[in-house]
Structure formats: structure tokens, C-alpha cells
Amino acid sequence: MSPLAISFDDVLAAADIVAGQVLRTPLMPAPRLSALTGARVFVKHENMQVTGSFKERGATVKLTGLTEDERRRGTIAMSAGNHAQAVAYHAKRLGIPATIVMPETTPLVKVENTRAHGARVVLFGETLYESAAHAREIAEAEGLVFVHPYDDPAVMAGQGTIALEMLADEPDLDVLVVPIGGGGLCSGIATGAKGVKPGIEIIGVEAALYPSFHNAITGEDKPIGGPTLAEGIAVKTVGTLTLPIVRSLVSDILLVDEAEIEHAVYAYATLQRTMAEGAGAAGLAAMFSEPERFRGRTVGLVLCGGNIDARLLASVMVRELEREDRIISFRITSSDRPGLLGRITSRLGELGANILEVSHGRLFLDVPAKGVTIDLTVETRDADHTRAVLEALTADGLAPQRIDARGLSETAF
Template sequence: MAEHAITLQDVERAARTIQGQVLRTPLVPAPRLSQITGASVCVKHENMQPTGSFKERGAANKLESLTSEERQRGVIAMSAGNHAQAVAYHARRLGIPAVIVMPESAPLVKAENTRSYGARVVLFGETLYESAARAREIAAAEGLVFVHPYDDPRVMAGQGTIALEMLADAPDLDQIVVPIGGGGLISGIAIAAKALKPSIEIIGVEAALYPSFTNAIRGEDRPIGGATLAEGIAVKTVGQLPLPVVRDLVSDIILVEEPLIERAVNAYATLQRTMAEGAGAAGLAAMLAEPDRFKSKQVGLVLCGGNIDARILASVMVRELERDDRIASFRITSHDRPGLLGRVASLLGDLGANILEVSHGRLFLDVPAKGVSIDITIETRDRQHTFEVFEALKAEGLAPQRIDSRCLSETAY
């Protein structure tokens, strides 16, 4: 086993350093999530930190270690958003000038929040790799201290304090499920948790579009890149300090596809009543992807961040309603006669369906000259209710054609 960059003592020292500077977040039982996963689930709510993510722990530990001369010079960091906010927040608290380089694609809410904490924000590049290169250029030119988001022992140790708190609150945990980006979070947690409880399993989760650690550890060559909801863990290059820790101490890495990440974000909002960004929900997505891996176990989920744009969250929740057939769209094509729309609306009302949207079409070439098409979107109680509504429409001779998320269905529902 390779020598690791940090030890349990480093994590314990970090816990003393950040005490009173970072919120000790609650570990909350999640009965509804337990019900859908078949495990006994509790959630570590790092989304309750002032800047909305676990990144405050590592940032605070790193910044507290700087000398007076380094603090006067200032710091610089590169980040897609959460590390940026954490560094900016604690730099302002400590009176340290901060510059943050973020990809141009960084979520607007994260960029604006970072500015609100007093940091100078530089948007540069399409990826974190390009942002990192620019940050190092600025650091060299301006004499700033570079605060890496994961390839730094003090940052890793700070993130590892999560494990100390989780095992103090729930010493019977069998597994801790941790999202993986660059590896700072999971490596810190693994060092602390395995030292305190060698039998515990640490399970990592990567977005399927960014299997960086999977490739590095398994010697695979999966493609990396693409638009993911989990931009917080969309990292192409693994941390060199976290890598040996993950290789030695992490039991497994699960890759999760985008639909399951969306489902997990929605589940946190509707079942746990809490905000989770895509990266923050990745652990739950892994449990949904491989339920047998967690069945009947005591599982701790690290909800590592809740900084999700309100528009994206709304879109995710509506898309999940569509996947569950609680929102459905269909088209009726018929003779254009008075009262048709009223008849359809009355029928839907009698069936208990809520009409969300109606569109009349008379000029489409695939509609007869004396015909009309009506596109209707409805909300129902559940999939069975939707089926009953469509069956009733068919019984009335209206022959509804389902419009799914991609196109008009070739057949009636």
C-alpha cells in the first residue's frame, strides 16, 4: 500500500482548526429514501453550509494555515463553482484578497455568489483544465497562493472531517457513499473512516460522462466529456494525491447516467425536502442504479452540495413528472366542429385530469382542410391514472396520439 498524503491525525487536526468556522452539519435519517432504495439511509447535509457545499471545510483549513505574508499576497483558485464560493467566503472572513478562475460554462448562480463574497472572478475556458492553466498564469504574475480544489493535503484533510462527524453520529454505518470529482472529498473521508472503522465500505460515484477515476484505477479508456447535470464532479484529470488513497481504500466506484442523476435530484427535493445539485445527488443515484449493492445496509449518503439553479431544478422536476407519466401530452385530430374542445375539456375534468396547456392547429398540411388538431398537456395522479384517461378518450372515439419527450408517437397510447 502506497504512503498517503494525509493521516487520521491530519484530519483530526483539521477538525480542531475549522471548529467554529464551518458548520457541523446534521446527519439526518431519510425514511422515504430508505423506502425507495431498500437500505437504511441517513443523509449528511453539507448543502446546509453557508456557501451550500462541503468545500468550506477544505478551504477553511487551507486558508487558516497561510502565513501572514501569504495572506497579504492573496490567494487564487480555479473551480466550477463550489470551491470558488468556499474560498471566496472564507478569504473574506480572514481578510485575504481572492481571485477565482471559473469555466465560462459555470452555473450563473455559482459565479454570482462568488462575486458576492468579494472575490475577483475571471471566466476563462470551457473546462476546469483550461481554467486551472489560466489560474496558474495569474498566480505566477501576481504572486498569489494557489488553493487547489482537491490536490492539496490540507484541503483533503478538511474534507475528511465529514467522516469524523458521520461516525460520531452513526457508528453503525456499513457504507459511506461519496461523489467523486477530483478526489479530495472521498480521499479525506476514506482516510478518516477506514482508520476509525476498518470494516466500513467507502463507495465512490462518478457521472458516467466523466469516468476519470474509473479509467485511472481500472486501466480503462472510457471517453470523458459531455454536458452533465453533475458539473461539480465533471473532472477530466484525477488528483494525484487522492489517487492512491482511492485505489487503496475505496471499495468500488459506480458510474451513474444522467436520467438517474435527475431522478436523485428530484427525490431529494420531493422526498427529503432538501436541495441537491447534480453532484450532490450522485450518491443517491448510485443507490438507485445498483440497489442490490446497498440492500439492508446502514448507508450514509454525503449530500455534498445544494447549489442548483432554480430553473434547472424546475426543469428536472417537470421531466421527472413526465418520466412517471404524471404529465402527459397527446394530440387529437378530428373534424373542426363547434364544441369539440369543450367536449374534450369536460371529459378530462370529469376524469380528474388537470389541463396544463392546449394548442389548436388548423394550418398543418397533415391535417385535413376541414379538420383540426388539438395538442393537450395534462397532469394526472400517477401512471395508472394517465392510462385510464387515455382509455376513456379512446372509448369516446377521440383516438389520442401520445406525444412523448422526443416526438409524436406512431400509435395511439
């Protein structure tokens, strides 16, 4: 059997390289997440790196190791955003020209941040696979050094330095929960962590829409693809160098759905007071999906990135408030008489509900000619307050009907 692509010694050597070039991010206790999950939770805040993600570690190790000729010719990388920003930032710092090929679907914030670091950005293709093929064509045509986002020993070893720092700060960690896309982060962390503490458990987490490692390891053929909040780990093809390490050192690959990822992004923002992109929140999402697996254990979460578009974050926050019944929409259908709207809004004020939106309609064909519909969106304190508001409106004879993603319900409850 051939040896694995990297060893513990490689991770130790990488730690010497990143020291002083990459931020040693804090491992922070998370008491509110601990209370929520029943585990003793610590969060490694890689979202505090200059470019907002762990990718700086692998990029620094790779770029530092280039020869003078390779530095002169320049580098090229393909990425959905975080690897792009990391390569662009550290290439500029080291005086190395950088070209980045990104999928056309990459969030604008990541594209603009990459350009701001001085890289030439080429938008090509719908997927990372298409971007990678185009990047290799450019590399061959222009003599550039290709910097792979995960399937490169230098990159993998660089990411593994996270594990060394986590266990140095909290030796009692008994499980690390790591987002996994192409496998560079997970394979590096597994190598580093097992070198320090052989008995520690490593668990990888994939978006359920992109179960690439799950399929590769279990032999299943779950469908791959679709729009996911965790675009940073939305990889269709696993690394050829990373797969043997993950298979050897990672105990399990958990799959998390989109609602769980959204809930984790929301929890990081409201409970940990920090920003997480979808991929960065995947580890916490796994704890939400299988709480009994982690209850009572000392868990290290890798918040691997915080580059989330502000509008997307706002949408996630509102959607979670809706799931918690703290923002609700409902319809009141009644005879059209003067003062009705004022009566309803005053009553909602008395009940402590904050009105966010009102739509007053007289033209729906399913409403009598002398009737009116009033659609309201209100904010409440919690689910119990919501129920009290709807019960009070029902007692007032207004018969509110909830409006949700499926449309108009028969009743308010």
C-alpha cells in the first residue's frame, strides 16, 4: 500500500512556515452553544483570518515553497472564493503574480474581495470542475504554477496546523468536527490531530446536496448537486490525495441539510456573536442534526470561514425568525367597513406585536364584492407570544389565517 500524501512531520514543518505569516486564531469556549447542544463546545475562529477563512494556511505553505523561477512566472488557482482570496492576498504579500479562475456563480463579495487583493480574476463555468479545467488550460498556455485548493500536499499540511493549535489550547478535546469539501482541511486536520492525540475522533461534515466523500467511502450513489448555502464545500469530485487520508483517519462523514446549515449560521450570529458562512457552520449543523452523538463530549468545531454575503445573511436571519414563529404572516378577511384597518393595527399594538408589512386588498375574486382582505406580517417575542396574538385576534372575531411557504392555511394554528 502506498504511503499517505502527508505525514505528521509535514504538518509540524508547515507550522513553522505559517508562524508569523498567518494569524494564530483563538479557540474560544462557547457556553451558549454548549447549553444548546449538551456538549462542551470550543470554536476555532478561522473566520478571523485576514481573508476570512482557513485557506490562508495552505496557500502560505504552498507559495512559500515555490522556486524563484516559479515565483517569477506566477501562479494560478481555481476557487469558489476563499482559496481565491487566500492565494491572491499572500501572493501579493510575497510579490508573486496571481490569476484566479472562479465559477460564474461565485458570490459577488468573494469575487470583489479577490480582485481587491490584486489578482487577475477570470470568471468561467458553472462549477468548480469547469473552472479547474479552464485554469489548467491557462496555466499551460502561460507557464503558471497551479495552486490546487485541496489536492496538494503543501496545502493539506498547511491546513493541518489548525489541529496543532486547537490541541495545544485545549488538550481535553476528544472529537473534532470538520467541514469537508474536497478534503484538504479534513485530511490535514486529521493528520495533525492524530499525531498529537491518537485517540481523538475526527468527524467530517458535508452538505447533504454534495455527499461526495460519503459516496466515495460508503459506495453509495446519492445524487450530487443543487443550490446550497455551503458553497465552500459544494464539491462534486473528492481529492485523489485527500481520500486515502480521510478513509484512514476520519471515523464518519455526516450529512446536513440546508435548514440545519441555516440554523447553524443563525446560532453562530446570535449565540456566539460571530459570522459564519454556510460551509463554516457545517460542523455546528452536524451537532444539531445528531445531538446524542455529541452530548457530554468535549467538541472542537472548526469555523472555517465567515465570508457570507450580507444580503444572504439577512435572509437566513429572517428565515430563522420565521421558523421560530417570531415573524409570522396571516390574512384577515372581513366586510369592508371604515376603521377596520385601524382597529386591527391598534389591537396588534395592544398585544405587543410589531407590524412589519401590511397589504390591503379588495380585488380578489374569492372575496365578496363588499369584502376586503388584509395580509399582515408581524414580529413577536417568541412562539408563545405568537400563539397568544393569534388567539386574541380569533377571540375578537377576526379569524386570522396563517400564510406560510405552502400558502394560506385553513386556520391560524
